[in-house]
Amino acid sequence: MELVKYVLIFAFFCNGNAELDTLAGGEKSNYTFPKDFVFGVSTAAVQIEGAWDEDGKSPSIWDHLVHTNKTFVRDGSTADVAANSYHLYKRDAEMVHELGVNIYRFSISWPRVLPTGFVNNINPLGIAYYDNLINELLRYNITPMVTIYHWDLPQKIQDIGGWTNSLIVDYYTDYANVLFKHFAHKVKYWVTFNEPMQTCLEGYGGTYRAPALNRHGIAEYLCTHNLLKAHANVYHMFKTHYNETGGKLGMSLDSNWAEPRSNTARDREAVEVYLSTHMGWYAHPVYSPSGNYPPQLIDLVNAKSKKQNYTRSRLPEFTKEEVDFIRGTADFFGLNHYTTYLLSMADKEVGAIPSHENDVGVVRVQDPSWPSMSSSSWLKVVPSGFRRLLNYITKKYPGYPIIVTENGYADYSGLDDTARVSYYSHYLNALLHAIHEDHSNVSGYFAWSLMDNFEWDDGYVSRFGLYLVDFKSPNKTRTPKQSAKLYTEVIASRRLPEDYNPHDFSAFSSASALAPSLLPFILYRLLH
Numbered sequence: 001m002e003l004v005k006y007v008l009i010f011a012f013f014c015n016g017n018a019e020l021d022t023l024a025g026g027e028k029s030n031y032t033f034p035k036d037f038v039f040g041v042s043t044a045a046v047q048i049e050g051a052w053d054e055d056g057k058s059p060s061i062w063d064h065l066v067h068t069n070k071t072f073v074r075d076g077s078t079a080d081v082a083a084n085s086y087h088l089y090k091r092d093a094e095m096v097h098e099l100g101v102n103i104y105r106f107s108i109s110w111p112r113v114l115p116t117g118f119v120n121n122i123n124p125l126g127i128a129y130y131d132n133l134i135n136e137l138l139r140y141n142i143t144p145m146v147t148i149y150h151w152d153l154p155q156k157i158q159d160i161g162g163w164t165n166s167l168i169v170d171y172y173t174d175y176a177n178v179l180f181k182h183f184a185h186k187v188k189y190w191v192t193f194n195e196p197m198q199t200c201l202e203g204y205g206g207t208y209r210a211p212a213l214n215r216h217g218i219a220e221y222l223c224t225h226n227l228l229k230a231h232a233n234v235y236h237m238f239k240t241h242y243n244e245t246g247g248k249l250g251m252s253l254d255s256n257w258a259e260p261r262s263n264t265a266r267d268r269e270a271v272e273v274y275l276s277t278h279m280g281w282y283a284h285p286v287y288s289p290s291g292n293y294p295p296q297l298i299d300l301v302n303a304k305s306k307k308q309n310y311t312r313s314r315l316p317e318f319t320k321e322e323v324d325f326i327r328g329t330a331d332f333f334g335l336n337h338y339t340t341y342l343l344s345m346a347d348k349e350v351g352a353i354p355s356h357e358n359d360v361g362v363v364r365v366q367d368p369s370w371p372s373m374s375s376s377s378w379l380k381v382v383p384s385g386f387r388r389l390l391n392y393i394t395k396k397y398p399g400y401p402i403i404v405t406e407n408g409y410a411d412y413s414g415l416d417d418t419a420r421v422s423y424y425s426h427y428l429n430a431l432l433h434a435i436h437e438d439h440s441n442v443s444g445y446f447a448w449s450l451m452d453n454f455e456w457d458d459g460y461v462s463r464f465g466l467y468l469v470d471f472k473s474p475n476k477t478r479t480p481k482q483s484a485k486l487y488t489e490v491i492a493s494r495r496l497p498e499d500y501n502p503h504d505f506s507a508f509s510s511a512s513a514l515a516p517s518l519l520p521f522i523l524y525r526l527l528h
């Protein structure tokens with residue numbers, strides 16, 4: 001059966017594709033990246049550091065999840081050692097330098113710095129690790145960008161409710177204050193939260209991210225409520241006490257682009273409902289001129305809650321003071337973007353009852369003709385979607401420069417990563433067109449990721465790195481892929497290569513490119 005499946009997938013990708021022209025992010029051009037446009041690369045603590053219990057670090061919710069649920073990760077792996085960056089950070093800084101990148105975005109592990117979760121016990125070795133990394137970057141003239149929270153809550157704080165406990169606003173603020181005290185004079189960019197929707201919707205409302213609580217319909221809203229207050233609190237603390245550092249602070253939101261599944265008013269409406277209740281769930285309170293949750297979400301959850309006999313909406317309400325306190329609390333709009341979906345209105349109940357999915361009531365699919373042979377099944381290559389999303393954000397949330405804090409492509413490993421080269425070329429072409437033709441307000445771009453790493457539930461199967469990591473080697477040897485060379489070339493020349501063709505998607509459909517990259521995975525599946 002397995003074999004039949006792969007033969008079919010294989011045959012599918014060998015097919016031609018009629019709709020490719022609509023995917024291009026723009027025609028061939030000589031556009032260049034503006035003078036002050038910054039290029040970066042991103043990583044996250046859980047995914048690269050390893051040393052999960054070394055030097056005083058306590059377990060995070062990810063350590064806890066993968067140690068207690070052995071089937072959670074696709075290849076049964078853990079993040080115990082990962083790329084061993086806790087010991088190899090000097091090589092990491094050297095790689096960022098080799099790439100010619102201006103900024104390195106990495107995250108700090110809360111349980112490494114505060115093993116109890118609280119500031120009663122600040123771990124000197126945790127502080128020293130990040131201080132050494134930052135100093136190493138500065139030595140190369142690389143600007144550090146710190147993500148304060150990239151999903152690794154101390155398990156000890158999860159035990160007392162995690163993001164559903166409203167006192168976490170104080171706990172998180174205390175933690176952030178420790179980081180500002182130690183590093184704000186050296187770090188000029190801060191991201192309070194990486195993809196809060198993944199934390200709350202998938203982690204508390206579902207099972208796809210830690211803590212896999214699955215209390216849908218309630219916990220994702222409670223989590224978001226506390227998290228947005230925590231974000232705003234930290235922004236105000238930063239502006240009150242650390243403003244003289246000149247640092248900039250924002251949030252990184254994940255968003256797919258959405259296209260209507262059919263050209264009907266109803267499906268066009270589904271697109272707007274989807275965007276405003278997903279990205280807008282977090283963006284509207286912080287980045288919209290009026291603040292608060294998006295009116296669509298307020299109405300939808302209210303109506304469903306009433307129908308379900310709740311006395312009040314499952315979506316908590318912000319007071320007028322809270323709306324004002326949260327509105328405008330960012331210096332930039334961090335965007336993580338990878339792919340596009342097709343949206344339609346559901347004509348029956350969808351998802352579990354109650355849940356955010358059920359409240360929102362839209363259906364999301366991908367066009368099977370969209371190119372991709374990614375190891376991440378959701379990652380279809382639609383550069384035009386990236387361009388449209390950048391324009392949408394520029395119009396909808398004016399006044400905030402957009403920094404693309406993540407964008408990238410996953411494969412099953414290999415140095416000759418033509419698909420990743422093609423993905424980056426297409427998405428950077430879309431970005432250039434968004435800047436030059438649409439006047440999108442984009443000021444920076446970060447590739448995800450510097451190196452292969454622990455891809456959450458996909459373990460080490462799905463590889464996003466510009467550098468290949470040999471996870472079997474004792475030194476976790478890092479080697480630049482073709483895509484690293486492309487990125488270096490783009491940064492140095494500030495334009496796409498001469499031979500780039502915006503209509504060429506053959507790297508995602510050629511059988512010859514597909515077979516060698518899929519082979520190890522097919523063998524793995526057949527043998528297990």
Ligand code: GBH
Pocket residue numbers: 044194195198254336338378406448455456464
């Ligand atoms: C980012 O998440 C993370 O910040 C990063 O740590 C991670 O390694 C990287 O991207 C690559 O995955 O539920 O059907 O939409 C990406 C955001 C949103 C992408 C959820 C995958 C799952 C498929 N993710 N999506 S679906």
